[in-house]
Amino acid sequence: EVQLVESGGGLVQPGGSLKLSCAASGFTFSNSDIHWFRQAAGKGLEWVGRIKSKRQDYATAYAASVKGRFTISRDDSKNTAYLQMNSLRTEDTAMYYCTRRETFTDYWGQGTLVTVAS
């Protein structure tokens, strides 16, 4: 069974940092692209960024709203992807989800809540 489990969310002050994890199981993690999305309370879904597989040189891409502040990485030996978030703003407050993409984006984790507030 494919599973993605996010963790690492919490309350952080504006300007602070947080690192989210996405632990995967039930599939060959190293072959999959991993995407991060977020959803503010009562709002729609927003793509944050992605990291490709080793076969594609771990290429990353980011939404304009987070570029230069967020960094996605992965450790295939641990079947885990990460989202390092720096210089956090109140508008980054959201539920953060990771997903896998092979030919298409299918499985989503249950999400981890990030709250940026003073």
Added chain:
Amino acid sequence: DIVMTQSPLSLPVTPGEPASISCTSSQSLLSSNGYNYLNWYLQKPGQSPQLLIYLGSNRASGVPDRFSGSGSGTDFTLKITRVEAEDVGVYYCMQDRQVPLTFGGGTNVEIK
């Protein structure tokens, strides 16, 4: 960026009746490999999104056959032949043809 436009915003439905949601993209989602990179998701209250339809018209594993997806290029439709109470939630179309991946604004399906 590819802009996704979804309608209607809200869709009250009677159980047993059909429902239809439209999704239009600002650029073609049809790739040279013949795939339309358009997916449909349902987000039930308090849950993460779940895949219903992938590559425009393919039902995901475990999805009831009352759900179907159609369309190609820039115009897509999700249809439910007979809505059931468990189908309530927000439906999203999403293109994963290119980054940034983008979503329609969502359609809130509720039971009348």
